[in-house]
Amino acid sequence: MAVALLSPPPTLPSPNSQSSLRPRSRRVRVLASCSREPAAGNRGLKVERRCLLISGLMSSFAIALPISESYAAMETDEDVKMNAQVDEINAYSFLYPVELPGKKFSFKWVESRKPERYSSAAPLSPDARQRIVSERVDMIHNVVISVSIGPPNSRFLPSKDKSLWDPKDVADCILSDRSTLKVTTGQRMTESSVLDAHCTEVDGEPYWYYEYLVRKSPTKSAPEPNLFRHNIACTAERDGYLYSLNASTLSKQWESMGPFLQKTVASFRLLPPTDSYVPPYKDPWRFW
Numbered sequence: 001m002a003v004a005l006l007s008p009p010p011t012l013p014s015p016n017s018q019s020s021l022r023p024r025s026r027r028v029r030v031l032a033s034c035s036r037e038p039a040a041g042n043r044g045l046k047v048e049r050r051c052l053l054i055s056g057l058m059s060s061f062a063i064a065l066p067i068s069e070s071y072a073a074m075e076t077d078e079d080v081k082m083n084a085q086v087d088e089i090n091a092y093s094f095l096y097p098v099e100l101p102g103k104k105f106s107f108k109w110v111e112s113r114k115p116e117r118y119s120s121a122a123p124l125s126p127d128a129r130q131r132i133v134s135e136r137v138d139m140i141h142n143v144v145i146s147v148s149i150g151p152p153n154s155r156f157l158p159s160k161d162k163s164l165w166d167p168k169d170v171a172d173c174i175l176s177d178r179s180t181l182k183v184t185t186g187q188r189m190t191e192s193s194v195l196d197a198h199c200t201e202v203d204g205e206p207y208w209y210y211e212y213l214v215r216k217s218p219t220k221s222a223p224e225p226n227l228f229r230h231n232i233a234c235t236a237e238r239d240g241y242l243y244s245l246n247a248s249t250l251s252k253q254w255e256s257m258g259p260f261l262q263k264t265v266a267s268f269r270l271l272p273p274t275d276s277y278v279p280p281y282k283d284p285w286r287f288w
Contacts, residue, residue, distance in 0.1 A: 079100070079101060079102065080097050080099070080100055080260060080263075081097070081098050081099040081100075081101060082095040082096060082097050082098060082263065082264075082267075083095065083096060083098050085134070085136075086271070087115040087133070087134055087147070088115075088274055088276035088277065089115050089116065089117055089133075089276055089277065089278050090115060090117070090118070090133050090134075090147070090149065090243070090277070090278070090280075091238075091270060091271045091272070091273045091274070091277045092147065092243055092245075092268065092269060092270050092271055093267075093268075093269055093271055094145075094147075094245055094264055094265075094267045094268045094269070095263065095264060095267040096109070096136065096145055096264050097260040097261075097263070097264065107138045107141065107143065108138050108139070108140045108141065109136045109137070109138050110136065110137050110138070110139065111134075111135075111136050112135045112136060112137045113132055113133075113134055113135040113146075114134065115133060115134040116133055116134070117133070117278040117282075118131055118133060118149050118241075118278070118280035119280075119282075119283055121133045121148075121149070129150040129151060129153070129177045130148045130149070130150035130174065130177040130178055130244075131148060131149060131150060132146050132147070132148050133147050133148065133149050134146065134147045135147070141249070141253070141257065142249055142250045142253065143247070143248070143249045143257060143261070144246075144247070144248050144249075145245070145246070145247045145261075145264060146245075146246050147243065147244065147245050147246075148174075148178075148243075148244050148246065149241055149242065149243050149244075149280050150174075150177055150241065150242055150244075151240060151241055151242070151280075152173055152237075152240075152241075152242055153173045153176060153177060155173075155176075156169045156170075156172050156173035156176065157169055157170065157173050162206060162237050163206065165199075165206070165208070167197035167198050167199045167208050167209070167210065168194060168197040168210075170197070170199075170208040170210070170235055170242075171194050171197045171208070171210035171212065171233075171235075172194070173242070174210075174233070174235055174242065174244050175192045175194070175212065178192075192212050192213065192214055192215065192231075193212060193213045193215060194210055194211070194212045195211045195212055195213065196209075196210060196211045197209070197210040197211075198210075202269070205236065205237075205270070206236070206237075207234055207235070207236050207268075208234065208235045208236075209232075209233070209234050209265065210232075210233055210235075211230075211231065211232045211233075212231050212233075213228045213229070213230055213231070213251065214228055214229040214231060214248070215228055227250060227251055227252060228250075228251045229248045229249070229250060229251065230248060230249060230250070230251045230253075230254040230258065231246055231247070231248040232246075232247055232248070232258070232261055232262055232265050233245060233246040233247070233265060234265045234266075234268045236268070236270050238270055239279055239280070239281065240281070241280045241281070243270060245264070245265055245268040247261035247264050247265055248261070249261065
């Protein structure tokens, strides 16, 4: 099933963005579809309801998420087809770009990590606080979309009241736990430079959005010292854990790829748990 948005879909709100890497304003229409195949019985009904829920969310994005100058969409006459990923184990969903029909351009996605429970997921750092629960990679176009889960770091977020959390502190909290280097927290943070961080309330819950550069050579094919990975991310909190969707590409590709990744991040939602939901705190000893 597909849903076409006739009005420009929203991108991440950033009323006071300090980013110096602003894409030129262009518009993209989004064709969203659910990539899950229908299942039999009650599970089939659950999947169908999930698809309807995502379609409804997409049709309301223009109202829920105000458009900002720094996250303006691409100006083009082409439609971008986006599929939905629904992770019932961790109860979240998002859309990811798959095709520009008019230009005959397709992303070459590989699901490098299928959705799995937090206890068995791959850690992002030696302390294993942040763990990747799903990931898809387009190696041809150097694009990565991943979802990670982890507890808040009390160094940055000492308060239990998330309404008091500063967006920059949330970004620093996540980035401090993302490095795979066996170095101090302060050294990990120097790898990244936050360009913008802000918070928007969605369905009564805060969602923190941030954009940052990773200051290290990203690939062997692009060894220039001034070429970084440009990242955009969204974080939401549930049951004492932070759920973060991160999308990135090479800095030199940001103008062309960035608007699609912004739409992916803007579509990220925590979903009402089903019987398949496994809270991060459940059976921490279990690794399968």
